[in-house]
Amino acid sequence: MNPLRTLLAATDLSALARHAVMRAALIAAESGGQLSLQHVVSVGALDALRHLLDAGTAGMQQQLLEEVRGEVQALAAEVAAHHGVAAAVRVDVGAVLAEIASHADAIDADLLVLGARGAGFMRELLIGSTTERALRKISRPLLVVKQMAHESYRRMLVPVDFSARSLDALRVAQRVAPAAEIVLLHAFEVPFEGKLRFAGVDEQALSALRVNARREAGAQMNELVEQAALDPARVRRIVLHGEASTQILEQEQAQDCDLIVIGKRGQGVFEEMLLGSVTRHVLARSAADVLVADRRAG
Incomplete structure (x- = not known):
């Protein structure tokens, strides 16, 4: 790095x-x-x-x-x-x-x-x-x-989706705040969960889908920690069910983070026009500083 x-x-x-x-x-x-x-x-x-x-x-x-x-x-x-x-x-x-x-x-x-x-x-x-x-x-x-910059960043919240952007964001984050503790957050929603519920899929079956999604995300997060060569002792790993921007802002407070590291780009042309709905919402609502990572770290 x-x-x-x-x-x-x-x-x-x-x-x-x-x-x-x-x-x-x-x-x-x-x-x-x-x-x-x-x-x-x-x-x-x-x-x-x-x-x-x-x-x-x-x-x-x-x-x-x-x-x-x-x-x-x-x-x-x-x-x-x-x-x-x-x-x-x-x-x-x-x-x-x-x-x-x-x-x-x-x-x-x-x-x-x-x-x-x-x-x-x-x-x-x-x-x-x-x-x-x-x-x-x-x-x-x-x-x-x-x-105000009273001290070096202590703890940064890094939302991840396990794409190449997540690894890039982590590398940029480590250059900006190399001594900070890292909180990795993955917020997930079961694809078409609302439609499945409307179609009559019972809550027990939906819960099983959420358990599987959580288990898969946990394994992917472990792989990301290894790929990024992070010190496991300095990393908290959180996997939560729910809408991403809501979970980011809640965990910013719950984990006492003074920096949020987030990708700039959303999915597709419309998201790009809006700067990325999650990124925009976090920028507007967070109390912490926000590092927007937008290219591969050197």
Whole structure:
């Protein structure tokens, strides 16, 4: 397992984005990776400012950019003081997502770190415009930070479906939080269970199907632990009957997890358009940070 080499923390200088920067710095300090801090000034906002400015105040735009750079540099100084990490500073003007993606590609970032945004009803609908668009467009592991980074991640919840994505997600997770205890969760539902019940299949027969599904999942989970070369002493294995997103959020609390690791992609074109219904629901509802794994770990 290769350690993280480069991390990109994109910040809009908000409080939640600051949490993300400090988490990125903590991970960089632990992994020895290089950290880059990026702030993108929206070209649309600058155009609107130009429209409002008088001809004699054209220098205000440059002053604004210098003040923004000063804020990012101050944040980098704080990172160095708290975590001993010398972060590179970059301020760009342009389309926010395009500039973040371009810089991530330029430094070949192993991890992109963003703050979660929004609350309540709007948070359910839209995690935060930049965060959600990044999740849709950028094919890199992405850490969505919701909490202050007081310490290294202690325990991570990793929902698995035993596909190749599950193994990939575990490998990414181990690079981001190598010391964390791992809780593997598989939530299952018997295929066509509702239709079988409607068709008159009795509860005893359905229970037998659930027992078989649980037994098979347990064997697959053991194989996954072996494939991922996990230390069995650091792994909890949980197999539960029920809808995936509900079980994930319940186990996040029950197992006291501070990180959830989940795949980005759902099944089929419609799920892809929706970002993946389970992933979207967990991002909106969880209290823990969420690592969205979207490519094979190096």
